[in-house]
Amino acid sequence: MAKRRAEEPLEELAYRDSPASKKVRVEFIPDESTRSNGFSTSSAARNPINGYEFEEDERNGNDILAAADQLQEELQEAAASPSPSESEDEGARSAFVTHSRQNAPVEGYTDLYLDTINRSVLDFDFEKLCSVTLSNINVYACLVCGKYFQGRGPKSQAYFHALEIGHHVYVNMQTKRVYVLPEGYEVKSKSLDDIKFVVDPRLSKEEVARLDKEVKEAFDLGGRKYRPGFVGMNNIKANDYFNVIIQALAHIPPLRNFLMLEDLSEKPELIQRFSVLVRKIWNIRAFKSHVSPHELLQQVSRQSQKRFDLLHQSDPVDFLNWFMNNVHLALGGSKTKPGTSIIHKIFQGRLKVESQQITAKADAGDRLRFEDAAEVLVDTSRYLILTLDLPAAPLFQDELDKNIIPQVPLTSILAKYDGLKAQEHLNTRKRYRLLHPLPPYLLFHIKRFSKNKFVSERNPTIVTFPVRSLDMSPYVEPNPSLHSPGEPIWYDLVANVTHEAVRTRDDSVEGEAEKKVWRVQVRDRARDEWLEIQDLFVERVATETLFTKESYLMVWERRKNTKKKTWG
Numbered sequence: 001m002a003k004r005r006a007e008e009p010l011e012e013l014a015y016r017d018s019p020a021s022k023k024v025r026v027e028f029i030p031d032e033s034t035r036s037n038g039f040s041t042s043s044a045a046r047n048p049i050n051g052y053e054f055e056e057d058e059r060n061g062n063d064i065l066a067a068a069d070q071l072q073e074e075l076q077e078a079a080a081s082p083s084p085s086e087s088e089d090e091g092a093r094s095a096f097v098t099h100s101r102q103n104a105p106v107e108g109y110t111d112l113y114l115d116t117i118n119r120s121v122l123d124f125d126f127e128k129l130c131s132v133t134l135s136n137i138n139v140y141a142c143l144v145c146g147k148y149f150q151g152r153g154p155k156s157q158a159y160f161h162a163l164e165i166g167h168h169v170y171v172n173m174q175t176k177r178v179y180v181l182p183e184g185y186e187v188k189s190k191s192l193d194d195i196k197f198v199v200d201p202r203l204s205k206e207e208v209a210r211l212d213k214e215v216k217e218a219f220d221l222g223g224r225k226y227r228p229g230f231v232g233m234n235n236i237k238a239n240d241y242f243n244v245i246i247q248a249l250a251h252i253p254p255l256r257n258f259l260m261l262e263d264l265s266e267k268p269e270l271i272q273r274f275s276v277l278v279r280k281i282w283n284i285r286a287f288k289s290h291v292s293p294h295e296l297l298q299q300v301s302r303q304s305q306k307r308f309d310l311l312h313q314s315d316p317v318d319f320l321n322w323f324m325n326n327v328h329l330a331l332g333g334s335k336t337k338p339g340t341s342i343i344h345k346i347f348q349g350r351l352k353v354e355s356q357q358i359t360a361k362a363d364a365g366d367r368l369r370f371e372d373a374a375e376v377l378v379d380t381s382r383y384l385i386l387t388l389d390l391p392a393a394p395l396f397q398d399e400l401d402k403n404i405i406p407q408v409p410l411t412s413i414l415a416k417y418d419g420l421k422a423q424e425h426l427n428t429r430k431r432y433r434l435l436h437p438l439p440p441y442l443l444f445h446i447k448r449f450s451k452n453k454f455v456s457e458r459n460p461t462i463v464t465f466p467v468r469s470l471d472m473s474p475y476v477e478p479n480p481s482l483h484s485p486g487e488p489i490w491y492d493l494v495a496n497v498t499h500e501a502v503r504t505r506d507d508s509v510e511g512e513a514e515k516k517v518w519r520v521q522v523r524d525r526a527r528d529e530w531l532e533i534q535d536l537f538v539e540r541v542a543t544e545t546l547f548t549k550e551s552y553l554m555v556w557e558r559r560k561n562t563k564k565k566t567w568g
């Protein structure tokens with residue numbers, strides 16, 4: 001077979017230069033607009049975004065992506081568009097000159113790509129982390145697929161996502177400004193106001209004041225009806241203990257109004273995320289009829305050093321103690337001065353403790369005799385939660401071979417604070433008495449669980465209570481200067497956290513185990529109804545059956561004095 005003749009002789013090609021490398025590195029060449037804003041060519045060449053310094057940092061593993069993206073966006077927004085007189089012929093320009101991005105859409109195309117937004121996949125409840133770099137700096141949400149990406153500059157993850165997948169509309173999770181990528185211009189359209197509201201729902205003072213007065217029903221994107229403030233909360237794995245506490249706190253009006261109306265942007269991250277979650281619970285224009293506490297849970301897990309997380313079930317009262325103390329400190333509260341935050345103003349009260357030592361002596365018959373010391377020590381302490389002790393559960397079964405579940409009225413276990421009934425702690429006998437003024441809200445912890453060296457025990461005693469008109473005056477030491485003697489101090493129930501033990505099959509030697517299920521019962525003030533919430537399930541319950549569950553934590557609200565003054 002004859003060889004094909006070469007088109008050019010080899011001698012003519014011997015003295016030509018070799019072709020350029022496929023990977024060409026070109027320094028950043030600013031346009032006229034960049035020079036007019038005071039950025040010289042020499043300073044731009046040293047810019048770590050487009051020069052070699054950025055590539056060296058990437059090789060060394062330095063995390064400068066977020067700072068580079070932010071600097072690039074600032075340069076682009078600061079640079080003004082070039083005037084027509086300064087524009088040159090496109091053919092005369094170099095192919096490697098960096099063109100400025102659009103500051104505004106082309107006339108007549110202001111709604112470009114907005115029809116690609118898919119509101120049904122948008123879920124802004126989860127922690128704002130880039131799905132590629134896991135960074136929480138300068139995060140944007142894709143309004144087409146709902147994923148989070150970092151930055152919007154030419155080297156950002158959102159920019160690459162727009163080019164590769166073809167999703168073009170993004171919202172900044174901090175500023176709530178919407179941009180179209182890769183063009184880079186901002187979209188200002190009234191049709192996006194509902195998305196901006198869901199990202200950070202904020203109600204006016206008048207709307208917040210009507211939450212407990214007006215009967216309002218809302219609908220999500222799927223047409224499902226829900227009540228604002230009474231929505232389910234996602235149980236990611238084992239965070240039901242967390243859900244019931246947040247739901248109970250979200251229905252305490254002074255705390256709810258503070259978190260919904262105050263500007264907390266300068267406060268620590270724990271307060272900001274708590275405020276956002278409460279505002280989403282009471283959102284009247286939500287895309288879905290439930291919320292997820294993932295963002296606040298992640299912050300709680302980090303701040304508590306994984307003492308409370310979504311993987312392991314914890315005690316609700318234990319979490320409530322930790323949470324209230326940390327919220328108090330995050331709001332600038334003092335560890336020693338009372339009333340320095342809204343937490344102390346709502347829940348903190350004073351308690352008088354009388355303690356008396358018990359001594360053991362032997363009498364003439366060498367019998368051991370216990371005597372009380374003559375001196376009685378009186379101390380005053382402050383509390384956020386009052387612990388109530390249940391009587392011991394019966395050990396034996398009745399004639400029908402069934403365990404007897406005893407019942408005890410709430411007033412009986414409140415007798416612990418009447419100042420007369422003494423309790424023994426080791427070698428000390430103590431008596432407790434509440435002091436005026438009582439706080440606006442009382443938290444009762446009914447102690448059901450006890451641990452020893454061998455086993456953890458649960459007391460199934462049912463506590464009966466009135467839903468309204470609990471008189472606390474018998475348990476408060478009289479003080480005529482603060483409260484008239486003989487007048488009742490009425491409290492009404494606001495929320496009730498209940499426990500249920502569910503037996504699970506276990507093949508181990510110990511036999512069957514019990515799983516703890518937590519629920520919360522809250523009152524709808526507008527309808528005067530009670531609803532029970534267990535994770536995503538919300539259902540109405542009869543007022544007469546509230547006490548039939550094993551109450552674990554109660555929230556009581558002090559009734560305001562409605563008596564009118566008469567002038568003689």
